[in-house]
Amino acid sequence: MAGDTSTPPQPHRGSAYWATSRPSWPPSASGERLYPGAAATRGLTPAGQAGNYPVLLVNGAVGGVWHQQRPCRSLAITVEPLDELTATQRRQLQDEVDLVGAVMEATPTLTVGTVTVGPHG
Numbered sequence: 001m002a003g004d005t006s007t008p009p010q011p012h013r014g015s016a017y018w019a020t021s022r023p024s025w026p027p028s029a030s031g032e033r034l035y036p037g038a039a040a041t042r043g044l045t046p047a048g049q050a051g052n053y054p055v056l057l058v059n060g061a062v063g064g065v066w067h068q069q070r071p072c073r074s075l076a077i078t079v080e081p082l083d084e085l086t087a088t089q090r091r092q093l094q095d096e097v098d099l100v101g102a103v104m105e106a107t108p109t110l111t112v113g114t115v116t117v118g119p120h121g
Helices: 028-034 038-043 087-103
Strands: 016-019 055-058 061-069 074-081 107-112
Touching: 028 061, 038 061, 055 074, 074 087, 087 107
Parallel strands: 074 107
Antiparallel strands: 016 055, 055 061, 061 074
């Protein structure tokens, strides 16, 4: 909300949010918690470098990847979760897509499926 500069007392749990940054750092020990299991295969380069794709964060860890395309005044966002999202997480994801669309002054659409563009596409 406008003017709200407070920090929540606890991090959100059970939520699906995406990270738009593509950090270029080796994940090391902390990254193993951030990129667990299949997330490392899908979200990291073969050399283990972060930043291969923008990522979906679920419960504070990488839970998928995403991609956006901006044809004209529309915004097509594809999110590829690594595990099934709950109904609540899907609603939260749609809320995030709607917010990005409003900020970018575009009509957003969300597709939950496979991201088919290559890394950094």
